[in-house]
Amino acid sequence: SAVISQKPSRDICQRGTSLTIQCQVDSQVTMMFWYRQQPGQSLTLIATANQGSEATYESGFVIDKFPISRPNLTFSTLTVSNMSPEDSSIYLCSETKEGYYGYTFGSGTRLTVV
Amino acid sequence: TQLLEQSPQFLSIQEGENLTVYCNSSSVFSSLQWYRQEPGEGPVLLVTVVTGGEVKKLKRLTFQFGDARKDSSLHITAAQPGDTGLYLCAGEWLQGAQKLVFGQGTRLTINP
Numbered sequence: 355s356a357v358i359s360q361k362p363s364r365d366i367c368q369r370g371t372s373l374t375i376q377c378q379v380d381s382q383v384t385m386m387f388w389y390r391q392q393p394g395q396s397l398t399l400i401a402t403a404n405q406g407s408e409a410t411y412e413s414g415f416v417i418d419k420f421p422i423s424r425p426n427l428t429f430s431t432l433t434v435s436n437m438s439p440e441d442s443s444i445y446l447c448s449e450t451k452e453g454y455y456g457y458t459f460g461s462g463t464r465l466t467v468v
Numbered sequence: 469t470q471l472l473e474q475s476p477q478f479l480s481i482q483e484g485e486n487l488t489v490y491c492n493s494s495s496v497f498s499s500l501q502w503y504r505q506e507p508g509e510g511p512v513l514l515v516t517v518v519t520g521g522e523v524k525k526l527k528r529l530t531f532q533f534g535d536a537r538k539d540s541s542l543h544i545t546a547a548q549p550g551d552t553g554l555y556l557c558a559g560e561w562l563q564g565a566q567k568l569v570f571g572q573g574t575r576l577t578i579n580p
Binding site for chain 1: 474501508509510511512513516556558565566567568569570571572573575
């Protein structure tokens with residue numbers, strides 16, 4: 355299975371600022387996704403990162419708040435914009451290949467907004 | 469509204485006991501996947517079930533997919549302290565926009 359490198363692993367940010375999280379996969383993949391996980395809770399899908407086009411966002415998530423880029427098959431970024439303490443969470447990227455039924459996840463970025 | 473209802477959300481049992489975790493939905497999925505997550509790490513895939521009625525075994529873990537492909541269960545036999553962790557079920561859709569959505573998770577503690 356693919357190996358995902360996600361960085362930063364953690365950060366503490368001031369409210370009102372933005373943070374960009376990077377996700378690098380070691381092989382070409384078909385699908386990349388971004389999830390949010392509140393401490394001790396399950397994962398919520400934020401969006402599907404589409405190569406060369408706008409990401410597809412889930413209900414409750416908007417592009418202005420969580421802009422996503424995917425310039426090629428192996429790299430994606432998620433930006434958390436104009437942060438507030440409510441954005442404190444773990445953000446994870448994920449990948450899968452077409453026809454393969456398993457997903458691989460990065461180790462996550464633990465974000466604290468103060 | 470949670471698409472996948474996972475239960476129980478917390479479970480603490482003694483070493484050697486058996487347990488079952490349930491994952492139920494009103495939606496039909498292309499596959500149902502089970503993950504385990506350790507602190508500070510992303511979820512790691514345990515198994516994928518695709519066919520209605522399918523049963524898969526992974527050592528002491530038995531996974532079952534419901535006939536209608538709406539529900540699944542994870543059964544652990546003779547639980548060990550090393551089984552402690554967060555277990556997550558996830559349903560995948562392949563038709564249309566492919567994506568994976570998670571249940572609430574079951575935090576399992578096995579006491580020695």
